[in-house]
Amino acid sequence: MKIDGFRGRLITADHADYDTARAVWNGAVDRRPRLIARCLDTADAAAAVRFARDHDLEIAVRGGGHNVAGTAVCDDGIVIDLSAMRAVSVDPADRTARVQGGALWADVDHETQAHGLATTGGIVSHTGVAGLTLGGGIGFLMRKHGLAVDNLLTAEAVTADGSILRASADDHPDLYWALRGGGGNFGIVTLFRFALHPVGPTVLAGPVFWAADDTADVLRFYRDFAAAAPDELGTVVRLGTVPPLPVIPEELHWRPAVAVVCCYAGPIADGERAVEALRRLGRPLVDLLAPKPYSAHQSATDDTTPHGWHYYWKSTDLADLSDDTISVIAEHAYRAGSPRSYAVMFHMGGAVGRVAHTATAYAGRDVAHNINIDAVWLPGESGEHAAAETAWARRFLDVLQPHRANSVYVNFLDSDDGTSRVREAYGEHIYQRLAEVKAKYDPGNTFQHNKNIHPG
Numbered sequence: 001m002k003i004d005g006f007r008g009r010l011i012t013a014d015h016a017d018y019d020t021a022r023a024v025w026n027g028a029v030d031r032r033p034r035l036i037a038r039c040l041d042t043a044d045a046a047a048a049v050r051f052a053r054d055h056d057l058e059i060a061v062r063g064g065g066h067n068v069a070g071t072a073v074c075d076d077g078i079v080i081d082l083s084a085m086r087a088v089s090v091d092p093a094d095r096t097a098r099v100q101g102g103a104l105w106a107d108v109d110h111e112t113q114a115h116g117l118a119t120t121g122g123i124v125s126h127t128g129v130a131g132l133t134l135g136g137g138i139g140f141l142m143r144k145h146g147l148a149v150d151n152l153l154t155a156e157a158v159t160a161d162g163s164i165l166r167a168s169a170d171d172h173p174d175l176y177w178a179l180r181g182g183g184g185n186f187g188i189v190t191l192f193r194f195a196l197h198p199v200g201p202t203v204l205a206g207p208v209f210w211a212a213d214d215t216a217d218v219l220r221f222y223r224d225f226a227a228a229a230p231d232e233l234g235t236v237v238r239l240g241t242v243p244p245l246p247v248i249p250e251e252l253h254w255r256p257a258v259a260v261v262c263c264y265a266g267p268i269a270d271g272e273r274a275v276e277a278l279r280r281l282g283r284p285l286v287d288l289l290a291p292k293p294y295s296a297h298q299s300a301t302d303d304t305t306p307h308g309w310h311y312y313w314k315s316t317d318l319a320d321l322s323d324d325t326i327s328v329i330a331e332h333a334y335r336a337g338s339p340r341s342y343a344v345m346f347h348m349g350g351a352v353g354r355v356a357h358t359a360t361a362y363a364g365r366d367v368a369h370n371i372n373i374d375a376v377w378l379p380g381e382s383g384e385h386a387a388a389e390t391a392w393a394r395r396f397l398d399v400l401q402p403h404r405a406n407s408v409y410v411n412f413l414d415s416d417d418g419t420s421r422v423r424e425a426y427g428e429h430i431y432q433r434l435a436e437v438k439a440k441y442d443p444g445n446t447f448q449h450n451k452n453i454h455p456g
């Protein structure tokens with residue numbers, strides 16, 4: 001097999017590493033593409049798009065391979081795989097970073113933190129920059145520095161006809177708007193340029209854990225604590241069991257618990273003041289909030305969601321954290337059968353909510369909290385086990401129905417979340433505008449192996 005103008009690696013079913021190359025983060029995804037085109041550069045990606053078009057092949061695009069729905073890999077078609085394109089270069093003078101389309105957040109943090117700089121990324125460092133950014137990009141720094149898309153200055157994209165376009169406020173502004181939240185619908189982004197901000201390199205960060213029985217009390221306190229928190233304080237609530245990490249005393253491992261994970265993007269002393277009341281709440285099982293390198297914090301829980309385990313997600317934005325919502329969460333969060341299943345809630349707001357609703361294609365700017373319910377089971381565990389975990393996640397979402405906002409973060413949608421949930425992620429107005437941009441740049445829906453926007 002040969003692709004004209006392609007200098008990367010072509011992997012087909014007869015290659016020894018085909019199975020490794022087609023595997024994505026979610027081990028429950030098992031698809032067999034006809035061809036994996038592992039690109040070395042933008043020209044390779046353009047050549048692969050033209051080849052796919054000429055041979056009528058369905059295209060899947062792989063950045064970090066982390067999407068839970070496994071959209072980075074397809075059956076029969078071609079995977080345009082950017083995983084060998086992970087370079088990051090920082091310009092400390094103008095505080096920007098150029099990041100290739102297959103980079104992981106660990107790559108970005110590594111290079112930017114060498115200059116004491118950072119930009120908003122995800123909370124697990126082996127997640128891909130591309131998919132996360134194109135859906136919006138939420139993380140610990142967002143309340144201070146905005147979403148990943150709010151820091152995206154330019155993107156270089158290979159569009160459906162194989163053209164290479166630059167999207168920015170001045171170049172193809174409609175494409176630039178759509179790329180900031182509209183996912184992989186508009187082209188293959190081979191290069192991102194992000195704004196950076198001084199962060200750390202030492203920050204006050206880490207989790208405080210309480211016993212699961214204290215969940216309702218912790219969440220009622222947290223609701224008010226988070227509402228009054230300065231923008232510098234990013235928090236994520238984790239409900240599940242205490243993960244068996246070496247930094248946590250062994251006797252606590254796997255114990256049902258609620259954690260508030262913090263990261264203060266400012267001076268340590270200010271951070272100490274900002275988290276003081278939280279640390280005094282009730283009787284924590286363990287308090288791991290301490291000054292540490294920002295990049296260490298960003299990778300601290302990497303081992304709790306490894307590649308190859310089986311995952312199934314259900315998610316929604318929450319209307320509020322009323323006492324009733326909290327009761328439902330406290331009642332259902334710990335009903336999973338597996339000690340590896342958990343739920344996470346991101347506290348939004350701050351800089352995210354100060355950007356105009358239609359300035360980018362990311363729709364959830366007025367939401368205060370979301371919840372992502374993550375069912376997890378091991379590759380060797382039975383179908384019955386998998387069914388029980390997925391049933392838990394579905395039931396948990398069902399009982400949250402009266403407490404849901406009419407929105408969901410597109411990057412948390414799974415493979416059984418269809419068109420109606422994609423529309424829910426954007427709302428009618430933004431979805432319609434995305435459909436118009438799609439009709440201009442990808443009228444034939446070449447990029448459809450994703451949370452699809454139909455050309456309209």
Ligand SMILES: Cc1cc2nc3c(=O)[nH]c(=O)nc-3n(C[C@H](O)[C@H](O)[C@H](O)COP(=O)(O)OP(=O)(O)OC[C@H]3O[C@@H](n4cnc5c(N)ncnc54)[C@H](O)[C@@H]3O)c2cc1C
Nearest residue numbers: 063064065066067071122123128130131132138184189450
């Ligand atoms: C463990 C874990 C933690 C997470 N934490 C966060 C978090 O803190 N914040 C957050 O916002 N999200 C988070 N997510 C969700 C994450 O944003 C999505 O899973 C996202 O799709 C991952 O990006 P990726 O590049 O790894 O995805 P992939 O699986 O590689 O790609 C997913 C889709 O994105 C598109 N895509 C990928 N690369 C490109 C490209 N270069 N050009 C154009 N389109 C492309 C394609 O449509 C593709 O189907 C997390 C996910 C996991 C698994």
